[in-house]
Amino acid sequence: MNPIQEKAHSISLMVANRPGVLVRISLVFSRRGYNIDSLVVSPTLDPNFSRMNIVARGNPTILEQIIKQLEKLVDVVQAKDHTNMNVVEKELALIKVKCSPEQRTEMLQLCDHFKAVTVDMTETSMIIQITGNTDKIDAMKSLSQKFEIIEYIRTGKVIMLRGEDKT
Amino acid sequence: MNELNTKKTLNGAEVTLECLKREGVEIIFGYPGGSAIPLFDALYDSNMKVVLSRHEQGATHMADGYARQTGKVGVALVTSGPGATNTFTGIYTALMDSIPIVVLTAQTTTPNLGKDAFQECDTSGMTFAAVKHSYLVKKSNDLPRILKEAFHVARTGRPGPVLIDLPKDVLAGVCSASFSDEMDLPGYKIPTYADLSAVEQAAELLKTSKKPLLLVGHGAMISNASRQVKELAEKLNAPVTSTLLGLGVFPADHDLSLGMLGMHGTVYANKAVLDCDLIFSIGSRFDDRITGKLEEFCKNAKIIHLDIDPAEQGKVLEPDVFLCGDAKLVLEQLLPMVPRLDSAEWVKTVQTWKKRYPLTYPKQGGLRMQHVIHTLSELTKGKAILNVDVGQHQMWAAQFFNANYPRQLHNSGGAGTMGFGFPSSIGASFGNTTGWPVCCIAGDGGFQMTLSELATAAIHKLPIKIFVLDNKYLGMVRQWQDMFYDKRYSSVDLVGNPDFVKLAEAYGIPGLRLKRSADTERIIQKALDYNDGPILIHCECEKEDNVFPMIPAGAPITSMITEMPKTKLEKPTGST
CATH class of the missing domain: 3.30.70.1150 (ACT-like. Chain A, domain 2)
Known part of the structure; x- marks a missing residue:
């Protein structure tokens, strides 16, 4: 299957800056066999938090579910799909x-x-x-x-x- | 708060124990090993009760059984490496059923992490997918905060297992942190009341329903919403069906009770699901065991879904209204908004089905598991705690034990973990304050997976009635092979089973043998009357018996089978 066929979604996360948080996040994707196209992790103004930007492709309903499951992680403060947003x-x-x-x-x-x-x-x-x-x-x-x-x-x-x- | 710190210097292990006490922990289920010695050394001087299991999986299921029985957090403590990996089945079982446990795994020293040290394993890495949350503690001074967070996360919201990996040097090192260190969980939210407009929408939908059905799941049990569920059912005049884990929240004896729905649910509950014009799920997650073919499930009914976990919204099906919150609190919001419904006709219909399609089992042939469970239900008047293993006997326990109270049937529902029943009955027995007998209902297959805990039950003289329902088969798999695979019995014959009575006796546990249906009442009564510790009842049952009703996996409810079909069936399309 050509991954290009599905629309890319831009997801932004605010996470607690803790070891393991990246694994927990990537597991939510890999559990469903979803691939991450790109991933950017950077510090925020507050050193206790990091910002993650993820681009992933897939069925929008499943991605919506994935975002809810990301938000459920204890170390994730906020998860949002910014596709089509300003x-x-x-x-x-x-x-x-x-x-x-x-x-x-x-x-x-x-x-x-x-x-x-x-x-x-x-x-x-x-x-x-x-x-x-x-x-x-x-x-x-x-x-x-x-x-x-x-x-x-x-x-x-x-x-x-x-x-x-x-x- | 800091008096302990000022008296003498405490090491990480002592601080860990003190934190457990402050969380209200009274009992730990565990098994020691090299890295865990500092903790067990601290336990030596402590008044904390420690139950030494015979296998770490057993310890984890005990913590789980204790948690299910008491509603408190169960604690398991094991060593690193294989000690930790042996807990994974228990951790996953707790995750699937939202059970609050804290699993403490010891670890090699921090400088040794990642170097393949003896009994090192990447415990937190291996368990990420099976925990609600986890910690690898790197500094002794983090212990008070982390333990506080772990218990808070385990017991609140949608409960679940939390793992704390404790390197040996963290346990042995000096901890000078204050016990009053605050939690730091900025991303953790606990839903309570639902959004008022959603509750109003739910009330509006309910008002127009003529054929309502309440579906009660484990979430209602966890939030102690029994009273609110009953009040709602009676106020609306709506029949109530339960998931396996929801059984007991609504009394089985109640006129409006339809028992369990789904794959092996009652005919009348499944007919009600087919025919209702509204289904209101209270703390269930529309598992594939209950929905059957999803596209057909409640196709023409309105769906209201109440769950504390926001990620349940739309996971399986899209409800008309989703209520995110604690079942008890949300029902309290909803109750004043709803009237008695125009549902008398519907309730009458459902009750006719109840009379017309009762649960039955064949009386001829050898001893039936259904008969054993039904007799146990009658003799105890339903006042017993049942820790059930996984398989045919489990479905029969759900069908034939009259559960009128929450927290009396303990099942590994989501995970379907064979070997869960017996060790979890030990945990439940330690937590049991009801005065009712704790009964383990296990098949011969599952019982043999964790029977080493007979020693644990024996030394603590736990008053557990251990029913081994022995058909010398892996019955549920055999049933599928019988019905869908041309009777090609592949690896289901448990030839080589021990004499379970002799086995029990080898552990100093008396055993009773039950072979003839006619003796059922007498033998079970004898087991119930025994009051000097555990007793095992080896029930030698009819070898080939099948659980009905049955909806083949992935099939719509209309495909329900109520007796052994004469013709060959298509292989099921759904999972397991």
Whole structure:
């Protein structure tokens, strides 16, 4: 089954900063055979808590159930599905491409178009850093394929609710 | 509060014990081992009662049985490695049935963690999926807070097992923390009353119902809502059916009682499920044992679902109204809002079914398990505690024991753990304040899984009536093979069973033999009259008997079978 067929859901969790919390959370997904596409864990302003952003695909009803079961975990303070909500969603990617001096101009034009920056350059290669939403990064990656992509890594999605309210 | 600390320095083990006492723990079921020695050493000077089991699984089921009987938190204490892994079946059993237990597992020293030290096992890692919550304690000073949290989490909300993994150096190290250290559980919420608008919606739905049915589950038992359930049933004039774990919350003798529903439930309860126009579940989770084919379950009825666990909403089916809260409190919210319903016709119909389709069993042939259980129910007038194992005898206990009181039937329902009955009866016996006899009802298969606890029952002279209902088969599996698999009996013949009377006697426990139906009353009475510790009754039963009614797994309720069919049946599509 192609996992791309199902819509990606952006889930945000506020959790107590304790050992084992990540295992407990991933078990809620794995119990149903669900995969996590991306996962970002970061500290919050309060060192007692961490923020987790998870992107997962699957049947929306089952994901809704999964979120309830996440919320039920003693160490989880809050779990929310932010899909289709008014949020800022960003991720960052690093793309290392083979790039000869002759190809540089074209590559830099591409970067310019996507507001990406070069963070490393050699005679034969270049690392491009791009931030933005998932579609933008996918597009940049797709166009970079004209050059040979040596490697590629992305952070996974971080989410923040627009406006004054907390996520 | 701090006087103990000022008197002398306490180590982690002593602090742990003091915390247990402060939580009201009076008894610990356990088994020692290398890493656990500091705790057992502290117990040596303590007035805490310690029950030495013969296997860690037994200790965990005892803690579970104690918790089911008393409503308090049961405590098991074991060592690291195999001691800990042996508790997993017990922990999982408690999770599936929402039983509050705290399992203390000793662990290798913290510097040794992750280094494959002797009897090291990643206990918390291995149990994440089977606990409500768990801790690996890294510092002795965390002990007072963690123990407080563990008991709080185990007993509140939807109860469940909490595991505390205790490295040996944490137990042996000095603990200077205060016993008044506060809990730190920012993510833990305990539902109490339900949202008022949801209660009003439920009341509105109820008002329009002409054919209401109450479905009582374990949640009603846990929240001690017996009185409120009865009041609601009588006020509405609504029949009441129960899940296996809900039996006893509503009196079986009551005119409105329909007994158990589901796979081996009564014909009349299942007919009521089919025909009702509204079902109100009070603390049940619509398990597959009761719904049968989900798409057909209460297809045309309104559904109100009351549960303390918000994650139960929509897990199995989408209710018309979900009431999240404690059963007792929510029923108290609801009671003043509902009138007597226009349900007289419906109640009359249901009562006709009750008369027309009573539970029966064949009287011919050898001794019937149903007969043994029914006689026990009659002789005790239903005033007995039953700790039941898993299998055919379990379903017959649910059908033929007249449970009129909560906390008198103890079953491993969700997990269906064979070997649960006997050790849990030991726990129940320690917690029993009713004055009623505690009876273990076990099959020959399940009993042999944990029979080493005969020693535990014997040395404590526990007045348990141990009924071994022996058909020399794994009866429930044999029944499926009989009905759905062309009688291809595969690995169900328990040839090699011991003489259970002699076995009991080897432990110093008197044994009675029951072979003929005609002797049933006399022998059971003799067992009930015995008052010098445990007694085992070896009941040699009809070998091939089947439990009816039966709804094959995954089939709709309309497929209910009430007697052995003449033709071959399709293999069930549902799980087990």
